Amino acid sequence: MSFHHVLKAGALAAVLGALTLAPANAQTALKLGYSLAPTSHYGVGATAMAEELARLSDGRFTIEQFPANALGGEREMVEGAQIGTVDLVITSTGPVGNFVPSVLITDIPFLFRDYEHAHAVLDGEIGQALLDEFPQHGLIALAWGENGFRNLTNGVRPIRTPEDTRGLKVRTMENQVHMRAFQELGVLPTPMAFPELFTALQQGTVDGQENPIGVILSANFAQVQQHLSLTQHVYSPALILMSPMIWDGLSEEEQGWFREAAAAGAAAMRAKVREDAENGVAQLKSQGMQVVEDVDRAAFEAALQPVFAEFAQRFGQDKIDAIVNYGQ
Numbered sequence: 540m541s542f543h544h545v546l547k548a549g550a551l552a553a554v555l556g557a558l559t560l561a562p563a564n565a566q567t568a569l570k571l572g573y574s575l576a577p578t579s580h581y582g583v584g585a586t587a588m589a590e591e592l593a594r595l596s597d598g599r600f601t602i603e604q605f606p607a608n609a610l611g612g613e614r615e616m617v618e619g620a621q622i623g624t625v626d627l628v629i630t631s632t633g634p635v636g637n638f639v640p641s642v643l644i645t646d647i648p649f650l651f652r653d654y655e656h657a658h659a660v661l662d663g664e665i666g667q668a669l670l671d672e673f674p675q676h677g678l679i680a681l682a683w684g685e686n687g688f689r690n691l692t693n694g695v696r697p698i699r700t701p702e703d704t705r706g707l708k709v710r711t712m713e714n715q716v717h718m719r720a721f722q723e724l725g726v727l728p729t730p731m732a733f734p735e736l737f738t739a740l741q742q743g744t745v746d747g748q749e750n751p752i753g754v755i756l757s758a759n760f761a762q763v764q765q766h767l768s769l770t771q772h773v774y775s776p777a778l779i780l781m782s783p784m785i786w787d788g789l790s791e792e793e794q795g796w797f798r799e800a801a802a803a804g805a806a807a808m809r810a811k812v813r814e815d816a817e818n819g820v821a822q823l824k825s826q827g828m829q830v831v832e833d834v835d836r837a838a839f840e841a842a843l844q845p846v847f848a849e850f851a852q853r854f855g856q857d858k859i860d861a862i863v864n865y866g867q
């Protein structure tokens with residue numbers, strides 16, 4: 540080959556190389572799934588995250604939202620993130636302990652006293668240590684979001700004490716800790732994915748369910764449940780998760796944008812949870828729900844003592860104490 544040809548071949552290779560390289564301003568659209576409506580705390584969080592990501596990346600990364608279980612239930616979305624069919628997920632911790640077992644400790648009833656306590660723990664070193672465990676289970680956890688304190692609804696009777704719950708069939712999340720706690724109360728816990736829940740309540744497959752005020756509102760459960768008890772029996776964290784298939788291909792700077800954007804999303808989510816918790820009960824009353832406000836929460840907590848002993852065995856009393864006494 541003459542010198543002239545070598546030169547030509549080299550120029551051609553350079554041109555081809557330039558063509559296969561993505562231009563610097565290429566956009567990457569990512570799919571984000573969640574279980575609730577766009578107006579919910581998850582929707583508000585997703586939008587805040589998308590806006591912050593677009594700003595930080597100068598439009599390089601965009602987020603396409605798939606609300607209302609469009610990508611499946613929470614367990615399916617987490618699986619999707621593991622295998623790369625879903626890029627981003629906002630999910631409650633409900634099914635997450637099945638993937639990252641240490642996270643289950645956060646689902647223990649009456650573990651967190653109030654929102655401030657939960658935020659301090661999750662935003663501090665305990666929360667960070669849990670987020671750091673996700674990569675070894677094939678997931679990236681960008682931030683702790685929020686679902687809120689859960690309250691019991693049912694279609695049978697007003698509930699004030701643990702005795703009132705006896706014999707009821709209550710849908711729980713697919714979460715061993717929640718199921719065990721409800722079983723202790725004499726309830727028949729029925730684990731079920733969230734997308735099936737409205738129909739199950741409507742058809743009487745289950746008598747009740749439990750969720751934060753924002754979820755009860757967003758999912759229109761007042762249409763199919765008459766009684767709401769402000770049991771606040773467990774704090775329900777949420778997580779903003781990402782597929783390692785996307786994450787591993789990002790530069791450190793880009794990864795930083797995602798973390799920062801997720802933090803903005805989580806903050807917006809928490810603000811909306813708080814707003815719903817404050818205004819939502821009145822809305823649910825106006826939608827016809829009968830609300831028991833003076834729930835005997837101490838009696839519920841006392842009734843759960845045997846399972847607390849089991850959880851101490853399973854998770855370590857020292858780990859539970861570290862959460863309960865955090866910041867004190």
Ligand code: EAX
Binds near residue numbers: 733
């Ligand atoms: O994440 O499954 C549930 O009850 C969750 O709280 C709901 O999907 C919101």
